[in-house]
Amino acid sequence: MKDTVVPYTTPDGRTIGDVLMDMRGITLRFGGVEAIKNISFDIREGEIRAIIGPNGAGKSSMLNVISGFYNPQDGEVWFRGAKRPPMKPFQVARQGIARTFQNIALFEGMTVLDNVMTGRLTHMKTGMFAQALWKGRAEREETENREVVERIIDFLEIQAIRKTPVGRLPYGLKKRVELARALAAEPKLLLLDEPMAGMNVEEKEDMSRFILDVNDEFGTTIALIEHDMGVVMDISDRVVVMDYGRKIGDGTPDEVRGNQEVIDAYLGVAHD
């Protein structure tokens, strides 16, 4: 593990900077099951960081710790240079961390636009009481929220379906709407749990492009879990490899590809 961080520029000209998120010695248990065993790794400003490993390795559990869904029994979570006390998911969201879920979690009966608007909730400062007192401020906030949401809808090229109920959309588009909702929070760190699972080749290509564009144009730091190794090796700056709750590899795609333990546990094995 490196102690000093030197910002560097990737071959395609992006800057990878200071440590944004630092997970130190994280252990998470569910009863007798140790889902995460003393894992440390960091996520740096501006990078695309992948978490890979076989089913049940503890990848989703790790994202759930980062997003505050679970608080670990052991270890420290550091975000933007400060140690984070145990937090609820909404508090983590307010700190600038947004996520998508392994199983899509959208309001199926609501339109795309309304679903994406829910991503703004963490930014709404004006409650009902204040709205009555300061109508002007509430209106300004509403206008700003709409502008952000419309910009993201344009960016992800879902204008044509903005009034469509999410329940009527094909799977690949639902995944894109979920990404839109996460982006509506204007996160500093975006967590994606298998953004391409169940997609066909074309949908995967689209999603890869959107992930790269989000990282590039908004400067959003991204941590993602993905089983498609072609995609992972293609779009990530660095990769963490988990197996049975342990970390067995950490490095650039090339380093990870050449790691014998990783090849034995995951890369050399047939998986979905």
Ligand SMILES: Nc1ncnc2c1ncn2[C@@H]1O[C@H](COP(=O)(O)OP(=O)(O)OP(=O)(O)O)[C@@H](O)[C@H]1O
């Ligand atoms: N809420 C929970 N209660 C009990 N056990 C859990 C819970 N969530 C996860 N686990 C267990 O923790 C381990 C890690 O699960 P996790 O979902 O993090 O794996 P994963 O790497 O995301 O797998 P997959 O690739 O299948 O999504 C598994 O043994 C799982 O059964």
Ligand SMILES: [Mg+2]
């Ligand atoms: Mg998972």
